[in-house]
Amino acid sequence: MAPRYDLIVVGAGPGGTAAAKAAAERKLKVLLLERGRRPGDKQMSGSYLFRTITEEIFPGFEQADFHKGQIRLGGVDFRWMLDNDEKRHGISVAPGADVMRNWMTVYRNETDEWFAEQAVRAGAELKTALVTDLLWENEGTESARVRGVVTAAGDFEAPATIDASGLNSLIAERAGLAKWGVDKVMLGLKYIYRVDGEVLRQRLQTYMDSDGVEVDWGATQMLCGSNPDHFGAHATGMPGRGIVSICFYSALKEMVEARVNIHQRAQWYLTQPTCRRLIEGGEFIYCDFHALAAGDMVGYVPKSYLPGLLLVGDAGGFSQPVDNFGANVALWMGRMAGELCADMKTRNDYSEAMFARYEENWRNSWVGEDNVPEISVFMRDGSLNQVFKTMDDVVSYAFACKWENTSYPSIILGIVPKILPVLPALMEAPHLAKRAAEVGLKKASPLMQLLGMWPGTAPNAPKPKGE
Amino acid sequence: MADFKQSDPSILYGPQLVGAKVRELLKGKYQVIPKTREHIKVDGERCVGMACQLCYITCPTGSFEMEEGKAVWKYGMQLCGECGTCRYVCPVGAIDWSYPEAGTGIVLKYS
Numbered sequence: 001m002a003p004r005y006d007l008i009v010v011g012a013g014p015g016g017t018a019a020a021k022a023a024a025e026r027k028l029k030v031l032l033l034e035r036g037r038r039p040g041d042k043q044m045s046g047s048y049l050f051r052t053i054t055e056e057i058f059p060g061f062e063q064a065d066f067h068k069g070q071i072r073l074g075g076v077d078f079r080w081m082l083d084n085d086e087k088r089h090g091i092s093v094a095p096g097a098d099v100m101r102n103w104m105t106v107y108r109n110e111t112d113e114w115f116a117e118q119a120v121r122a123g124a125e126l127k128t129a130l131v132t133d134l135l136w137e138n139e140g141t142e143s144a145r146v147r148g149v150v151t152a153a154g155d156f157e158a159p160a161t162i163d164a165s166g167l168n169s170l171i172a173e174r175a176g177l178a179k180w181g182v183d184k185v186m187l188g189l190k191y192i193y194r195v196d197g198e199v200l201r202q203r204l205q206t207y208m209d210s211d212g213v214e215v216d217w218g219a220t221q222m223l224c225g226s227n228p229d230h231f232g233a234h235a236t237g238m239p240g241r242g243i244v245s246i247c248f249y250s251a252l253k254e255m256v257e258a259r260v261n262i263h264q265r266a267q268w269y270l271t272q273p274t275c276r277r278l279i280e281g282g283e284f285i286y287c288d289f290h291a292l293a294a295g296d297m298v299g300y301v302p303k304s305y306l307p308g309l310l311l312v313g314d315a316g317g318f319s320q321p322v323d324n325f326g327a328n329v330a331l332w333m334g335r336m337a338g339e340l341c342a343d344m345k346t347r348n349d350y351s352e353a354m355f356a357r358y359e360e361n362w363r364n365s366w367v368g369e370d371n372v373p374e375i376s377v378f379m380r381d382g383s384l385n386q387v388f389k390t391m392d393d394v395v396s397y398a399f400a401c402k403w404e405n406t407s408y409p410s411i412i413l414g415i416v417p418k419i420l421p422v423l424p425a426l427m428e429a430p431h432l433a434k435r436a437a438e439v440g441l442k443k444a445s446p447l448m449q450l451l452g453m454w455p456g457t458a459p460n461a462p463k464p465k466g467e
Numbered sequence: 468m469a470d471f472k473q474s475d476p477s478i479l480y481g482p483q484l485v486g487a488k489v490r491e492l493l494k495g496k497y498q499v500i501p502k503t504r505e506h507i508k509v510d511g512e513r514c515v516g517m518a519c520q521l522c523y524i525t526c527p528t529g530s531f532e533m534e535e536g537k538a539v540w541k542y543g544m545q546l547c548g549e550c551g552t553c554r555y556v557c558p559v560g561a562i563d564w565s566y567p568e569a570g571t572g573i574v575l576k577y578s
């Protein structure tokens with residue numbers, strides 16, 4: 001007989017560790033399986049975690065040792081377009097240190113290890129093993145149910161399995177819940193350079209925030225190439241460690257169409273002045289790779305559960321579709337899934353309806369609300385660039401005219417034809433407004449119902465948070 | 468390819484150069500715990516070879532070579548970054564893809 005657990009969690013990323021910890025705290029016998037030698041080995045994302053969420057799920061996070069030498073962002077330099085004349089269209093946003101305090105920089109190979117430590121401390125058992133398949137009950141029939149996992153170290157059984165094995169999840173595919181492909185995956189690449197810390201400080205113009213943590217003036221240059229629809233990159237400096245890391249992203253679909261390697265795109269970015277300045281004199285020390293969901297093109301998987309199985313985080317393509325900050329999503333969903341499995345055990349109810357509740361829960365949270373591929377389509381199909389380019393044209397035009405003593409009313413007249421080309425892009429806005437209105441109505445419905453202004457039961461009324 | 472600025476000599480041009488350059492870039496810098504079993508296999512029967520070359524072109528570690536008109540996962544046991552790109556770009560499903568055994572393979576790190 002295979003060893004039995006209350007819950008098996010596959011993957012010790014943010015999703016898996018949050019799930020394992022939540023369940024272990026509720027006294028479940030939890031097995032957390034990770035293919036890396038230790039959690040974090042397979043993680044490259046030089047990541048931004050949201051302090052409030054992470055601290056709530058993993059108390060002690062902000063005080064953890066690995067934040068030493070971290071630098072936070074005081075702003076972001078968005079340069080959406082950088083065309084062949086090196087003319088930039090874009091915006092720099094520098095809301096200031098204290099606004100950005102909740103956006104914490106981490107290296108995930110450190111964080112994930114720490115997350116897993118917390119799960120183990122809560123009572124979860126961590127094992128190094130590669131899950132290669134699922135164990136089924138009545139496979140292929142109506143009443144099919146997942147009853148555990150297959151690994152080279154043997155089979156493990158549990159009434160509930162959480163797949164938090166990240167993008168490329170073979171398990172989610174095997175279960176028929178997800179289907180990956182070139183149109184759904186982006187490749188992330190990270191170049192890491194060693195640059196003298198003091199030199200970096202000067203380049204980044206760092207200062208201190210009220211936590212006493214170093215902040216830079218938006219050294220994270222978000223940049224898209226002249227084919228900005230598919231190619232993006234950003235650079236981050238860590239003077240405390242003397243490290244600059246530069247991440248590049250490229251949609252596989254685009255790489256296939258253009259028949260290019262991501263390093264070719266990367267080389268192009270490295271030659272851009274803002275980036276060149278940052279790494280000048282630095283030594284290339286390492287290079288990482290990982291796939292991430294091209295969230296905009298996918299939206300989320302249609303179904304996130306089967307009897308016996310829940311998909312958490314990237315395994316279900318739940319990479320935040322707008323900003324791709326999927327680690328935060330994974331943390332949130334992970335805890336939800338872990339708590340639900342504890343609930344199942346308490347009630348001794350592992351029916352399909354219980355598993356279905358997971359989907360209902362996340363759909364009713366911000367994770368569900370954020371499933372707005374329309375927004376990222378707007379960002380990536382060039383519409384947003386069009387808007388920025390127009391803003392840029394308008395401002396340049398206004399300046400140029402004023403220096404020639406053109407009156408303001410004439411300037412405004414001259415601007416009108418410049419705005420026309422952007423109208424098609426703006427026509428997409430009603431779509432976005434519709435999504436916002438839907439969410440607004442949903443949020444308002446319980447109150448309206450209370451006031452007798454809503455017929456029948458509220459649609460998808462948000463539930464009070466568990467605990 | 469989009470109209471990227473082509474005048475800078477440091478840009479790696481043709482895909483043929485990328486693999487070699489990448490392998491050079493990664494030489495001695497890369498931590499891989501030896502893999503014991505090949506986790507990626509190319510089915511030579513299915514591979515359409517020179518007409519495609521996509522795995523060879525897009526692999527970020529330059530782990531593939533084109534040999535006798537077919538793609539070969541040549542340096543993979545030392546280099547493979549486990550990202551999954553080859554698996555997705557292959558138009559004919561000739562790549563049997565999996566992760567390497569637990570505890571082996573690439574170790575990603577910040578420095």
Ligand SMILES: Cc1cc2nc3c(=O)[nH]c(=O)nc-3n(C[C@H](O)[C@H](O)[C@H](O)COP(=O)(O)OP(=O)(O)OC[C@H]3O[C@@H](n4cnc5c(N)ncnc54)[C@H](O)[C@@H]3O)c2cc1C
Binds near residue numbers: 047048
């Ligand atoms: C370059 C890059 C930058 C990013 N930046 C950010 C950012 O700034 N902020 C942010 O929030 N998100 C960011 N993301 C996205 C974020 O990394 C993911 O959304 C997040 O890691 C998803 O978490 P997860 O727990 O679902 O899966 P993962 O973090 O991918 O964890 C999956 C774990 O499962 C293990 N595993 C996989 N398969 C198996 C198996 N079969 N058996 C056993 N173990 C297995 C893996 O080794 C891994 O440890 C970035 C991603 C990339 C690639």
